Amino acid sequence: MYAFDYHRPTSLRQAAAMLQKTEDAMIVAGGHTLLPTMKQRLAQPSALIDLGGLSELRGIEKKGRAVVIGAMATHADVAASDVVREAIPALAELAVTIGDPAVRHRGTIGGSVANNDPAADYPAACLGLGATIITNRRKIVAEEFFQGMFDTALDEGEIITKVSFPIPAKAAYAKFRNPASRYALVGVFVMKRGSEIRVAVIGAGSSGVYRWSEAEAALAKRFSPKSLDGMSASADDMNSDIHADSEYRAHLVGVMARRAVQAAVAR
Protein backbone atom coordinates (compact mmCIF):
# COMPACT_ATOMS: atom_id res chain seq x y z
CA MET A 1 0.00 0.00 0.00
CA TYR A 2 1.04 3.57 -0.60
CA ALA A 3 1.15 5.76 2.49
CA PHE A 4 -1.98 7.65 3.50
CA ASP A 5 -3.32 9.71 6.39
CA TYR A 6 -6.12 8.32 8.49
CA HIS A 7 -9.08 10.18 9.96
CA ARG A 8 -11.91 8.89 12.04
CA PRO A 9 -14.72 11.46 12.10
CA THR A 10 -17.34 11.29 14.83
CA SER A 11 -20.19 12.81 12.84
CA LEU A 12 -21.44 12.72 9.27
CA ARG A 13 -20.96 16.47 8.95
CA GLN A 14 -17.34 16.16 10.04
CA ALA A 15 -16.79 13.29 7.60
CA ALA A 16 -18.20 15.36 4.75
CA ALA A 17 -16.00 18.33 5.68
CA MET A 18 -12.89 16.15 5.80
CA LEU A 19 -13.67 14.67 2.38
CA GLN A 20 -14.27 18.13 1.00
CA LYS A 21 -11.03 19.67 2.17
CA THR A 22 -8.65 16.74 1.60
CA GLU A 23 -7.71 16.23 -2.00
CA ASP A 24 -7.81 12.57 -3.11
CA ALA A 25 -9.28 11.41 0.18
CA MET A 26 -11.45 8.31 0.11
CA ILE A 27 -14.08 6.88 2.38
CA VAL A 28 -13.33 3.55 4.00
CA ALA A 29 -16.32 1.56 5.28
CA GLY A 30 -15.66 -2.18 5.78
CA GLY A 31 -12.51 -1.93 3.70
CA HIS A 32 -13.16 -5.32 2.11
CA THR A 33 -12.97 -3.94 -1.38
CA LEU A 34 -10.84 -0.87 -0.82
CA LEU A 35 -8.00 -2.42 1.21
CA PRO A 36 -7.37 -5.26 -1.27
CA THR A 37 -7.36 -2.64 -4.04
CA MET A 38 -4.87 -0.50 -2.12
CA LYS A 39 -2.65 -3.50 -1.41
CA GLN A 40 -2.40 -4.02 -5.14
CA ARG A 41 -1.58 -0.35 -5.50
CA LEU A 42 -4.58 0.14 -7.74
CA ALA A 43 -5.83 2.95 -5.51
CA GLN A 44 -3.75 5.68 -3.94
CA PRO A 45 -5.89 7.78 -1.63
CA SER A 46 -4.06 10.59 0.17
CA ALA A 47 -6.22 9.95 3.20
CA LEU A 48 -8.84 7.50 4.39
CA ILE A 49 -11.92 8.87 6.09
CA ASP A 50 -13.22 6.00 8.20
CA LEU A 51 -16.98 5.89 8.66
CA GLY A 52 -16.57 3.14 11.27
CA GLY A 53 -17.18 5.52 14.17
CA LEU A 54 -20.55 6.72 12.88
CA SER A 55 -23.07 4.51 14.65
CA GLU A 56 -25.83 6.76 13.24
CA LEU A 57 -25.21 5.07 9.86
CA ARG A 58 -25.77 1.57 11.18
CA GLY A 59 -29.47 1.34 11.92
CA ILE A 60 -32.06 -0.80 10.17
CA GLU A 61 -35.71 0.23 10.48
CA LYS A 62 -39.10 -0.12 8.88
CA LYS A 63 -40.40 3.25 7.77
CA GLY A 64 -43.89 3.23 6.32
CA ARG A 65 -43.80 0.81 3.42
CA ALA A 66 -40.03 0.63 3.17
CA VAL A 67 -37.09 -0.90 4.97
CA VAL A 68 -34.36 1.67 5.46
CA ILE A 69 -30.85 0.35 6.00
CA GLY A 70 -27.95 2.50 7.18
CA ALA A 71 -24.91 2.56 4.89
CA MET A 72 -22.64 1.08 7.58
CA ALA A 73 -24.89 -1.91 8.27
CA THR A 74 -22.77 -4.98 7.59
CA HIS A 75 -23.92 -7.88 5.46
CA ALA A 76 -24.19 -9.89 8.70
CA ASP A 77 -26.40 -7.15 10.24
CA VAL A 78 -28.77 -7.30 7.27
CA ALA A 79 -28.81 -11.11 7.23
CA ALA A 80 -29.67 -11.25 10.94
CA SER A 81 -32.11 -8.32 11.08
CA ASP A 82 -35.61 -9.30 12.18
CA VAL A 83 -36.99 -6.25 10.38
CA VAL A 84 -35.44 -7.32 7.07
CA ARG A 85 -36.26 -10.99 7.50
CA GLU A 86 -39.88 -10.23 8.10
CA ALA A 87 -40.47 -7.51 5.51
CA ILE A 88 -38.07 -8.53 2.70
CA PRO A 89 -36.76 -12.04 3.38
CA ALA A 90 -35.17 -12.10 -0.08
CA LEU A 91 -32.83 -9.31 0.99
CA ALA A 92 -31.68 -11.14 4.12
CA GLU A 93 -31.14 -14.25 2.02
CA LEU A 94 -29.10 -12.29 -0.48
CA ALA A 95 -26.88 -10.92 2.28
CA VAL A 96 -26.09 -14.47 3.46
CA THR A 97 -24.71 -15.36 0.02
CA ILE A 98 -22.04 -12.65 0.14
CA GLY A 99 -18.50 -13.94 0.67
CA ASP A 100 -18.00 -15.84 3.91
CA PRO A 101 -18.89 -15.15 7.56
CA ALA A 102 -15.81 -13.00 8.21
CA VAL A 103 -16.40 -10.92 5.07
CA ARG A 104 -20.02 -10.43 6.14
CA HIS A 105 -18.87 -9.13 9.52
CA ARG A 106 -16.96 -6.26 7.90
CA GLY A 107 -18.41 -5.52 4.45
CA THR A 108 -21.19 -2.94 4.38
CA ILE A 109 -24.18 -2.26 2.17
CA GLY A 110 -23.01 1.32 1.55
CA GLY A 111 -19.59 0.13 0.40
CA SER A 112 -21.08 -2.49 -1.86
CA VAL A 113 -23.54 -0.10 -3.46
CA ALA A 114 -20.92 2.66 -3.88
CA ASN A 115 -18.52 0.22 -5.47
CA ASN A 116 -21.07 -1.14 -8.01
CA ASP A 117 -19.01 -4.21 -8.79
CA PRO A 118 -20.58 -5.96 -11.80
CA ALA A 119 -20.50 -9.23 -9.80
CA ALA A 120 -21.74 -7.87 -6.45
CA ASP A 121 -25.13 -8.80 -5.08
CA TYR A 122 -26.65 -5.64 -3.62
CA PRO A 123 -26.93 -3.75 -6.92
CA ALA A 124 -29.36 -6.48 -8.07
CA ALA A 125 -31.47 -6.03 -4.94
CA CYS A 126 -31.47 -2.23 -5.30
CA LEU A 127 -32.55 -2.28 -8.91
CA GLY A 128 -34.86 -5.25 -8.41
CA LEU A 129 -36.71 -3.68 -5.50
CA GLY A 130 -36.64 -0.16 -6.90
CA ALA A 131 -34.57 1.15 -3.99
CA THR A 132 -33.60 4.74 -3.37
CA ILE A 133 -30.00 5.52 -2.45
CA ILE A 134 -29.92 8.32 0.09
CA THR A 135 -26.78 10.44 0.41
CA ASN A 136 -25.79 13.38 2.56
CA ARG A 137 -26.94 15.60 -0.34
CA ARG A 138 -29.89 13.97 -2.14
CA LYS A 139 -31.92 10.90 -2.99
CA ILE A 140 -31.14 8.89 -6.08
CA VAL A 141 -33.32 6.13 -7.51
CA ALA A 142 -31.51 2.89 -8.36
CA GLU A 143 -32.08 3.30 -12.13
CA GLU A 144 -30.13 6.52 -12.06
CA PHE A 145 -27.62 5.51 -9.42
CA PHE A 146 -25.97 2.55 -11.17
CA GLN A 147 -24.24 3.83 -14.28
CA GLY A 148 -22.24 0.89 -15.54
CA MET A 149 -19.34 -1.14 -14.21
CA PHE A 150 -17.91 0.37 -11.03
CA ASP A 151 -19.63 3.62 -11.98
CA THR A 152 -22.35 5.40 -10.00
CA ALA A 153 -24.10 8.76 -9.86
CA LEU A 154 -22.16 9.68 -6.71
CA ASP A 155 -20.32 12.98 -6.95
CA GLU A 156 -16.91 13.50 -5.46
CA GLY A 157 -17.12 13.63 -1.68
CA GLU A 158 -20.74 12.47 -1.59
CA ILE A 159 -21.55 9.98 1.16
CA ILE A 160 -24.24 7.30 1.02
CA THR A 161 -26.09 7.40 4.34
CA LYS A 162 -28.96 4.96 3.77
CA VAL A 163 -30.64 2.75 1.26
CA SER A 164 -34.43 2.63 1.27
CA PHE A 165 -36.08 -0.54 -0.08
CA PRO A 166 -39.84 -0.44 -0.77
CA ILE A 167 -41.41 -3.63 0.56
CA PRO A 168 -42.50 -6.00 -2.22
CA ALA A 169 -45.40 -8.44 -2.29
CA LYS A 170 -43.10 -11.22 -3.44
CA ALA A 171 -39.39 -11.28 -4.13
CA ALA A 172 -36.48 -13.68 -4.36
CA TYR A 173 -32.84 -13.78 -5.39
CA ALA A 174 -31.17 -16.65 -7.18
CA LYS A 175 -27.40 -16.62 -7.42
CA PHE A 176 -24.97 -18.83 -9.24
CA ARG A 177 -21.85 -18.33 -7.15
CA ASN A 178 -18.37 -18.47 -8.45
CA PRO A 179 -17.24 -21.28 -6.14
CA ALA A 180 -13.81 -19.73 -5.54
CA SER A 181 -14.58 -16.04 -5.05
CA ARG A 182 -18.24 -16.51 -4.09
CA TYR A 183 -19.16 -13.43 -6.10
CA ALA A 184 -22.10 -13.79 -8.48
CA LEU A 185 -21.29 -15.42 -11.78
CA VAL A 186 -24.92 -14.57 -12.44
CA GLY A 187 -27.49 -13.34 -9.94
CA VAL A 188 -31.14 -12.55 -10.67
CA PHE A 189 -33.45 -10.65 -8.33
CA VAL A 190 -37.17 -10.79 -9.10
CA MET A 191 -39.89 -8.74 -7.48
CA LYS A 192 -43.65 -8.32 -7.72
CA ARG A 193 -45.48 -5.42 -6.16
CA GLY A 194 -49.06 -5.03 -7.41
CA SER A 195 -48.77 -4.90 -11.19
CA GLU A 196 -45.12 -3.89 -11.05
CA ILE A 197 -42.65 -6.62 -11.96
CA ARG A 198 -38.89 -6.27 -11.89
CA VAL A 199 -36.15 -8.66 -12.97
CA ALA A 200 -32.67 -7.34 -12.17
CA VAL A 201 -29.58 -9.17 -13.39
CA ILE A 202 -26.05 -8.92 -11.99
CA GLY A 203 -22.82 -10.67 -12.96
CA ALA A 204 -23.77 -11.08 -16.57
CA GLY A 205 -24.13 -7.74 -18.32
CA SER A 206 -20.99 -6.00 -19.54
CA SER A 207 -22.21 -2.70 -18.17
CA GLY A 208 -23.19 -4.01 -14.77
CA VAL A 209 -26.62 -4.50 -13.27
CA TYR A 210 -29.59 -4.19 -15.65
CA ARG A 211 -33.30 -5.00 -15.92
CA TRP A 212 -34.28 -7.85 -18.20
CA SER A 213 -37.31 -6.27 -19.80
CA GLU A 214 -38.40 -9.27 -21.94
CA ALA A 215 -38.65 -11.39 -18.81
CA GLU A 216 -40.55 -8.62 -17.00
CA ALA A 217 -43.06 -8.44 -19.87
CA ALA A 218 -43.53 -12.22 -19.85
CA LEU A 219 -44.01 -12.28 -16.08
CA ALA A 220 -46.49 -9.40 -16.23
CA LYS A 221 -48.87 -11.74 -18.10
CA ARG A 222 -48.47 -14.41 -15.46
CA PHE A 223 -46.06 -14.41 -12.53
CA SER A 224 -44.91 -17.99 -12.84
CA PRO A 225 -41.64 -19.70 -13.77
CA LYS A 226 -43.53 -21.24 -16.71
CA SER A 227 -43.82 -17.80 -18.27
CA LEU A 228 -40.04 -17.86 -18.74
CA ASP A 229 -39.88 -21.33 -20.25
CA GLY A 230 -37.49 -21.42 -23.17
CA MET A 231 -36.37 -17.85 -22.64
CA SER A 232 -32.72 -17.00 -22.32
CA ALA A 233 -31.02 -13.65 -22.47
CA SER A 234 -29.06 -12.50 -25.48
CA ALA A 235 -25.33 -13.21 -25.26
CA ASP A 236 -24.45 -10.01 -27.10
CA ASP A 237 -23.67 -7.73 -24.19
CA MET A 238 -22.61 -10.39 -21.72
CA ASN A 239 -19.33 -10.65 -19.86
CA SER A 240 -16.97 -13.33 -20.98
CA ASP A 241 -14.02 -14.43 -18.89
CA ILE A 242 -12.16 -17.50 -17.65
CA HIS A 243 -15.03 -18.29 -15.29
CA ALA A 244 -17.80 -18.35 -17.89
CA ASP A 245 -18.19 -17.28 -21.49
CA SER A 246 -20.98 -15.00 -22.64
CA GLU A 247 -23.19 -17.79 -23.95
CA TYR A 248 -23.05 -19.69 -20.70
CA ARG A 249 -23.83 -16.53 -18.76
CA ALA A 250 -26.80 -15.79 -21.04
CA HIS A 251 -28.08 -19.30 -20.40
CA LEU A 252 -27.61 -18.91 -16.64
CA VAL A 253 -29.63 -15.69 -16.64
CA GLY A 254 -32.66 -17.67 -17.84
CA VAL A 255 -32.10 -20.46 -15.34
CA MET A 256 -31.56 -18.13 -12.37
CA ALA A 257 -34.59 -16.03 -13.33
CA ARG A 258 -36.82 -19.13 -13.35
CA ARG A 259 -35.41 -20.26 -10.00
CA ALA A 260 -35.96 -16.83 -8.49
CA VAL A 261 -39.56 -16.68 -9.70
CA GLN A 262 -40.16 -20.17 -8.39
CA ALA A 263 -38.85 -19.17 -4.97
CA ALA A 264 -40.85 -15.93 -4.98
CA VAL A 265 -44.08 -17.73 -5.89
CA ALA A 266 -43.49 -20.29 -3.12
CA ARG A 267 -43.49 -17.60 -0.40
Place this chain on the structure above:
Amino acid sequence: MASVTMTVNGKSVSADVDPRTLLVQFLREHLRLTGTHVGCDTSQCGACVVHVDGKAVKACTTLAVQAEGCDILTIEGLANGSELHPMQAAFREHHGLQCGYCTPGMIMTAVDMVNRLGHDIDEATIRHELEGNICRCTGYHNIVLAVEAGAKAMGGAGMREAAE
Protein backbone atom coordinates in the same frame (compact mmCIF):
# COMPACT_ATOMS: atom_id res chain seq x y z
CA MET B 1 1.65 8.09 12.43
CA ALA B 2 -1.69 7.46 14.06
CA SER B 3 -2.33 6.44 17.61
CA VAL B 4 -4.49 3.44 18.37
CA THR B 5 -5.81 1.89 21.55
CA MET B 6 -7.52 -1.46 21.76
CA THR B 7 -7.93 -4.35 24.14
CA VAL B 8 -6.12 -7.51 23.07
CA ASN B 9 -6.87 -10.72 24.96
CA GLY B 10 -8.06 -8.70 27.91
CA LYS B 11 -5.11 -6.29 28.07
CA SER B 12 -5.31 -2.68 26.99
CA VAL B 13 -2.65 -1.73 24.42
CA SER B 14 -1.82 1.63 22.86
CA ALA B 15 0.65 2.36 20.10
CA ASP B 16 1.61 4.84 17.42
CA VAL B 17 1.43 3.09 14.07
CA ASP B 18 1.75 3.90 10.40
CA PRO B 19 -1.91 3.98 9.26
CA ARG B 20 -1.03 1.30 6.70
CA THR B 21 -0.40 -1.22 9.45
CA LEU B 22 -2.80 -4.11 9.11
CA LEU B 23 -4.39 -5.50 12.24
CA VAL B 24 -2.60 -8.80 11.61
CA GLN B 25 0.77 -7.01 11.35
CA PHE B 26 0.04 -5.11 14.51
CA LEU B 27 -0.73 -8.32 16.38
CA ARG B 28 2.25 -10.24 15.01
CA GLU B 29 4.95 -7.63 14.70
CA HIS B 30 4.11 -5.08 17.39
CA LEU B 31 2.61 -7.35 20.00
CA ARG B 32 4.56 -10.49 18.99
CA LEU B 33 1.34 -12.51 19.01
CA THR B 34 2.40 -14.74 16.16
CA GLY B 35 -0.36 -17.31 16.56
CA THR B 36 -2.47 -15.39 14.04
CA HIS B 37 -1.12 -16.30 10.60
CA VAL B 38 -1.02 -14.74 7.16
CA GLY B 39 -1.76 -17.28 4.46
CA CYS B 40 -2.83 -15.26 1.47
CA ASP B 41 -2.97 -11.59 2.44
CA THR B 42 -5.92 -11.27 0.02
CA SER B 43 -8.82 -12.11 2.37
CA GLN B 44 -9.36 -15.57 0.89
CA CYS B 45 -7.82 -18.11 3.27
CA GLY B 46 -8.90 -17.22 6.81
CA ALA B 47 -5.53 -18.00 8.47
CA CYS B 48 -5.66 -14.49 9.96
CA VAL B 49 -9.11 -14.69 11.56
CA VAL B 50 -9.42 -13.04 14.98
CA HIS B 51 -12.46 -11.80 16.86
CA VAL B 52 -13.16 -8.06 16.83
CA ASP B 53 -15.85 -7.17 19.35
CA GLY B 54 -16.84 -10.82 19.41
CA LYS B 55 -17.07 -11.33 15.65
CA ALA B 56 -14.76 -13.29 13.37
CA VAL B 57 -12.88 -10.93 11.08
CA LYS B 58 -10.00 -11.29 8.62
CA ALA B 59 -7.18 -9.34 10.23
CA CYS B 60 -5.28 -9.07 6.94
CA THR B 61 -8.10 -6.94 5.56
CA THR B 62 -8.59 -4.70 8.57
CA LEU B 63 -6.35 -1.79 9.47
CA ALA B 64 -5.06 -1.67 13.02
CA VAL B 65 -6.48 1.85 13.29
CA GLN B 66 -9.93 0.56 12.30
CA ALA B 67 -9.86 -1.51 15.48
CA GLU B 68 -9.68 1.62 17.63
CA GLY B 69 -11.52 1.02 20.89
CA CYS B 70 -12.31 -2.59 19.99
CA ASP B 71 -11.97 -5.76 21.97
CA ILE B 72 -9.71 -8.22 20.13
CA LEU B 73 -9.46 -11.92 20.86
CA THR B 74 -6.68 -13.95 19.23
CA ILE B 75 -5.85 -17.64 19.41
CA GLU B 76 -3.45 -16.82 22.28
CA GLY B 77 -6.35 -15.54 24.35
CA LEU B 78 -8.54 -18.58 23.99
CA ALA B 79 -7.04 -21.06 26.46
CA ASN B 80 -7.63 -20.70 30.17
CA GLY B 81 -4.05 -20.77 31.45
CA SER B 82 -2.72 -24.20 30.58
CA GLU B 83 -6.19 -25.60 30.02
CA LEU B 84 -7.08 -25.64 26.34
CA HIS B 85 -10.33 -24.09 25.17
CA PRO B 86 -12.83 -26.88 24.33
CA MET B 87 -12.51 -26.09 20.61
CA GLN B 88 -8.71 -26.32 20.79
CA ALA B 89 -9.01 -29.58 22.70
CA ALA B 90 -11.40 -30.94 20.06
CA PHE B 91 -8.94 -30.10 17.26
CA ARG B 92 -6.24 -32.00 19.14
CA GLU B 93 -8.51 -34.92 19.97
CA HIS B 94 -9.84 -35.30 16.40
CA HIS B 95 -6.55 -34.48 14.74
CA GLY B 96 -8.09 -31.53 12.93
CA LEU B 97 -4.75 -30.40 11.56
CA GLN B 98 -1.61 -31.51 9.84
CA CYS B 99 0.87 -28.65 9.36
CA GLY B 100 -1.21 -26.41 11.60
CA TYR B 101 -0.89 -23.29 9.48
CA CYS B 102 -4.63 -22.81 9.02
CA THR B 103 -5.50 -23.97 12.53
CA PRO B 104 -5.62 -20.69 14.49
CA GLY B 105 -7.98 -19.22 11.89
CA MET B 106 -10.06 -22.40 11.77
CA ILE B 107 -10.45 -22.40 15.55
CA MET B 108 -11.34 -18.70 15.78
CA THR B 109 -13.88 -19.18 12.97
CA ALA B 110 -15.27 -22.27 14.70
CA VAL B 111 -15.72 -20.48 18.02
CA ASP B 112 -17.47 -17.59 16.25
CA MET B 113 -19.72 -20.11 14.50
CA VAL B 114 -20.76 -21.65 17.82
CA ASN B 115 -21.30 -18.21 19.35
CA ARG B 116 -23.73 -17.38 16.56
CA LEU B 117 -25.36 -20.73 15.78
CA GLY B 118 -25.23 -22.66 19.04
CA HIS B 119 -23.77 -25.98 20.06
CA ASP B 120 -25.73 -28.29 17.86
CA ILE B 121 -24.47 -27.63 14.35
CA ASP B 122 -24.61 -30.22 11.61
CA GLU B 123 -21.96 -31.12 9.10
CA ALA B 124 -23.52 -29.23 6.20
CA THR B 125 -23.71 -26.05 8.24
CA ILE B 126 -20.13 -26.41 9.43
CA ARG B 127 -18.83 -26.91 5.91
CA HIS B 128 -20.80 -23.91 4.67
CA GLU B 129 -19.57 -21.73 7.53
CA LEU B 130 -15.95 -22.72 6.86
CA GLU B 131 -16.11 -21.32 3.33
CA GLY B 132 -13.72 -18.53 4.16
CA ASN B 133 -11.07 -20.82 5.65
CA ILE B 134 -8.77 -22.78 3.42
CA CYS B 135 -6.73 -25.80 4.52
CA ARG B 136 -4.12 -27.18 2.14
CA CYS B 137 -3.42 -30.33 4.13
CA THR B 138 -6.28 -32.12 5.76
CA GLY B 139 -9.06 -32.36 3.21
CA TYR B 140 -11.29 -30.84 5.91
CA HIS B 141 -12.75 -34.11 7.13
CA ASN B 142 -11.19 -34.03 10.59
CA ILE B 143 -11.61 -30.29 10.87
CA VAL B 144 -15.35 -30.71 10.45
CA LEU B 145 -15.39 -33.52 13.02
CA ALA B 146 -13.39 -31.34 15.42
CA VAL B 147 -15.72 -28.37 15.02
CA GLU B 148 -18.76 -30.54 15.60
CA ALA B 149 -17.24 -32.04 18.76
CA GLY B 150 -15.84 -28.70 19.94
CA ALA B 151 -19.25 -27.10 19.55
CA LYS B 152 -20.82 -29.77 21.73
CA ALA B 153 -18.01 -29.50 24.29
CA MET B 154 -18.45 -25.72 24.46
CA GLY B 155 -22.08 -26.32 25.36
CA GLY B 156 -21.05 -28.83 28.00
CA ALA B 157 -18.51 -26.44 29.46
CA GLY B 158 -21.11 -23.71 29.63
CA MET B 159 -23.50 -26.03 31.41
CA ARG B 160 -20.81 -27.09 33.89
CA GLU B 161 -19.98 -23.49 34.65
CA ALA B 162 -23.63 -22.67 35.15
CA ALA B 163 -24.09 -25.65 37.47
CA GLU B 164 -21.13 -24.70 39.64
